[in-house]
Amino acid sequence: MTGPKRFPASLKSATAPQRELLMPQRHLHQATVDAARLARPNGKSAGAGMDSSAVRQRMVGRLRAEGKFDEQVLAAMAAVPRHEFVDSALAAQAYEDTALPIGHGQTISKPSVVAHMLGLLLASAGARQRGSLGRVLEIGTGCGYQAAVIAMLARQLTSIERLQALHDKAKLNLQRVVLPRSPRLIWGDGRIGHSASGPFDSIIAAAGGEDIPQAWTEQLAPGGRLVAPTAARGRGQVLVVLDHVVEGGVSRWVRSEHEAVLFVPLKSGVV
Known part of the structure; x- marks a missing residue:
């Protein structure tokens, strides 16, 4: 692991008021307990009817009722069979x-946090101008x-996973859904990003570190935006927008801090 990231001298910071803690993945133990409690007692698959778009529309309708989510994102989520x-x-x-829980000590994030x-x-100004997330990491x-949701919103997607078992599982999962373009899975x-596929208009992280790795900022294109859970002085882990x-x-590089969150740790290396 490297030391704390040294941002460019021109980096500016703006902090939003702290709101309720977002726990997008929850503790694995609690997710497992809840899943077991809610599973069907006869052990049979509970997936009957899950392929109906009406089920997804109900989920999206509940999110829409909160009045705080982007309609373009909601439309993408309505198209992806979770x-x-x-x-x-x-x-x-x-x-x-x-x-x-999705195995290997990990969980799938809550739809509202996605x-x-x-x-x-x-x-971001760049995404509004393009009408899409552009090239995404x-x-x-x-x-x-x-x-899968990002693939509905992006021109190109490169997605990196350090756990080979999850990388393999994601490949199989994504083969079962129809997408306008296939993500490049690595x-x-x-932490080192993927410079061969960059620069990126959008970067999003599903794990939180003590810093934002320098490789990510170097691979963020002019006009681009990065969203990642990151440690903030005196606040614990928060969503950071760069x-x-x-x-x-x-x-x-202009940095703003948003909700307090609790994501799994960002780690180096592969397993």
């Missing part, structure tokens, strides 16, 4: 706003669900 990314025994819970983070990316493929160290702004030919 039950294809969880174990069949948990399919009945796939469209609840809850995290679920919607919130992708909404932050789409709210996702750190932490997990089971592949968020990658088994590798997310914009690469170019004015008068001079680059600067």
